[in-house]
Amino acid sequence: MKETDFSINKTDIGLGEHKQVKISVGKLPSGNRININASVFRSDKPGPVVLLLAGMHGDEIDGVEIVRQFLRNFAPASLKSGSLIVIPLLNIYGFLNFSRDVPDGKDVNRSFPGSRFGSLASRVASSLTTEILPLTDVILDFHTGGLGRYNFPQIRYTSGDDRSLELARVFNPPFIISKPTIAKSLRKIARKENKSILVYEGGEAQRRDEFVINLGLRGIYRILDYLEMVEYRDDKEYPLLQLSGSIWRRAAQSGFFIPQKKSGDPVKNGEVIGLIQDLLEPKEYEVKSTRNGFVIGNSYSPIVYQGDALYHIGYLD
Ligand SMILES: [Zn+2]
Known part of the structure; x- marks a missing residue:
């Protein structure tokens, strides 16, 4: 890429420059214009271009917090090489409505690459695909x-993408898990364009979790240090576990859910991990793990319907 080609929404950003760029995605019915804000930092020295992105799902605030806090504390002069594009909130519509999706119910992360003339989710996706992704x-x-669902901090990457796996190890979350690509997701189109992409999953929608936020911030700095973009010293290493797959344990019966395990806990095949009790009858159903592994996500719902996802269990083999 020629240096003169570094342009977002017709704004050129040269080496050594720091600019805030607005990308218009449309208007609210109230007439207020909606802009995606991208903060761009470029070192004098060329190098990798890293995108920090959050709020694709508007109610996933821990992610927004991680990127917002990074932006708040980042000193442009500390950038030794390369460029950073920081977007703390992509789906402003969902954020305003305390919702994962845009107002018509569509998921931005199932709308890539998107179109300028498509549905609202497709337009939001398109602004990222056309203005940011190529850089x-x-x-x-x-x-x-999601709502009422907690994820223990984990990095997801696309199966077979070794460069992303290498970066996932550098990020050093408690768990790393490979996933097949999902149709129309950012991970899928990024992979197609040969970009490295890590998806950090941690915490629960509409909640603040300091543990999740701190691990996310630490992961960003570790990656930037590894790419020789910033200096960061971190002597602690998580005993990270690379999981080979995951399964959901679902409620076989409706009733009152009494968890016996929490996210991060190891579990054994056949072990009772939760109980479901009846409102009136003295009946009790046991929820058992069907693998040796770890709880990587759990439901916080006190009442459950048959089929509800209760535990996400990651396994090693
Ligand atoms: Zn999400």
């Missing part, structure tokens, strides 16, 4: 579990 080498995309 980037490495993408760190921050997410949380």
Whole structure:
């Protein structure tokens, strides 16, 4: 890429420059214009271009917090080489409505590459695909579990993408898990364009979790240090576990859910990990693990319907 080609929404950003760029995605019915804000930092010295992205799902606040806090504390002069594009909130519509999705119910992360003339989710996706993605080498995309669902901090990467696996190890989360690509997701189109992409999953929608936020921030700095973009010293190493797959344990019966394990806990095949009790009858159903592994996500719902996902269990083999 020629240096003169570094342009977002017709704004050129040269080496050594720091600019805030607005990308217009449309207007609210109230007439207020919606802009995605991208903070761009470029070192004098060329190098990798890293995108820090959060809020693709508007209610996943821990992710927004990680990138927001990074931005708040980042000193442009500390950038030794390369460029950083920082977008703390992509889906402003969902954020305003305390919702994962845009107002028509569509998921931005199932709308890539998107279109300028498509649905609202497709337009949000398109702004990222056309303005930001072509410039980037490495993408760190921050997410949380859904409403009432907690994810223990983990990095997800695309199976077979060894460069991303290497970066995932550098990030050093408690768990790393490989996933097949999902149709129309950012991970899928990024992979197609040969970009490295790590998806950080941690915490629960609409909640603040300091542990999740701190691990996310630490992971960003570790990656930037590894890419020789900033100096960061971190002597602690998590005994990270690379999981080979995951399964959901679901409620076989409706009732009152009494968890017996929490996220991060090791579990054994056949071990009772939760109980479901009846409102009136003295019946009790046991929820058992079907693998040796770890709880990497759990439901916080006190009442459950048959089929509800209760535990996400990652396994080693
Ligand atoms: Zn998400």
